[in-house]
Amino acid sequence: MSGHVPSPVRDIIDLSHPLDDDTPVYPGDPVARFSPATTIGEHGYNVLHVSMGSQTGTHVDAPYHFLENGARVDELPLDLFLAPAVVADVRGKEPHEPITWADLAPVADRLGPGRMLLLHTGWDVHWGTDAYFDHPFLDGDAAARVVAAGVRTVGLDALSLDETVLGGEPSAGFAAHDAVLGAGGVIIENLRNLAAIRSAAPVVSVLPLRLAGADGAPVRAVAFDV
Numbered sequence: 001m002s003g004h005v006p007s008p009v010r011d012i013i014d015l016s017h018p019l020d021d022d023t024p025v026y027p028g029d030p031v032a033r034f035s036p037a038t039t040i041g042e043h044g045y046n047v048l049h050v051s052m053g054s055q056t057g058t059h060v061d062a063p064y065h066f067l068e069n070g071a072r073v074d075e076l077p078l079d080l081f082l083a084p085a086v087v088a089d090v091r092g093k094e095p096h097e098p099i100t101w102a103d104l105a106p107v108a109d110r111l112g113p114g115r116m117l118l119l120h121t122g123w124d125v126h127w128g129t130d131a132y133f134d135h136p137f138l139d140g141d142a143a144a145r146v147v148a149a150g151v152r153t154v155g156l157d158a159l160s161l162d163e164t165v166l167g168g169e170p171s172a173g174f175a176a177h178d179a180v181l182g183a184g185g186v187i188i189e190n191l192r193n194l195a196a197i198r199s200a201a202p203v204v205s206v207l208p209l210r211l212a213g214a215d216g217a218p219v220r221a222v223a224f225d226v
């Protein structure tokens with residue numbers, strides 16, 4: 001009892017996948033590898049050697065991911081990564097099915113500047129299986145309307161905001177990436193556990209590693225139920 005200060009946060013919900021050698025990556029991206037650089041047995045202390053791409057696991061995309069002159073991940077204002085979030089329930093989609101503006105109608109009036117939009121597809125249950133790559137995606141028109149509403153942070157619990165086509169480009173291109181990143185916004189991919197958020201107005205943190213000049217970075221994504 002003594003000395004215990006009550007937290008202003010009711011619950012902290014982990015929205016991040018664990019990073020390990022089995023982490024699925026976007027087709028063509030570097031695979032993640034983790035191996036001991038030193039061990040307590042040999043050197044007296046443990047240090048891990050970490051090798052992975054900038055867009056591995058639960059991560060954010062900076063505008064520079066698709067735009068040569070876009071902002072790098074270390075140049076962006078931190079309020080893009082720590083903000084009240086609107087969670088849109090878009091579960092029940094088929095593989096490769098677009099998420100449309102009509103699907104976002106129930107939350108449309110809550111979208112606005114300073115708000116993060118998180119698409120709850122439920123596709124995180126497929127993490128580690130082939131089905132994970134056949135995820136639903138945000139339609140380009142819907143992405144443009146989300147951006148027009150003032151939103152600059154859009155995330156989802158799937159591999160990519162645009163469709164993933166193994167061995168090729170999606171037929172609609174990268175329209176959702178273009179819409180969000182082109183407006184100076186950021187994208188969060190490979191979230192998980194959005195079902196555990198109970199608050200209608202959670203605060204979500206996806207603060208990225210400060211990788212200098214990078215196109216993106218891994219994050220520890222969490223929701224604060226307040």
Ligand SMILES: [Zn+2]
Nearest residue numbers: 055060061189
């Ligand atoms: Zn990405």
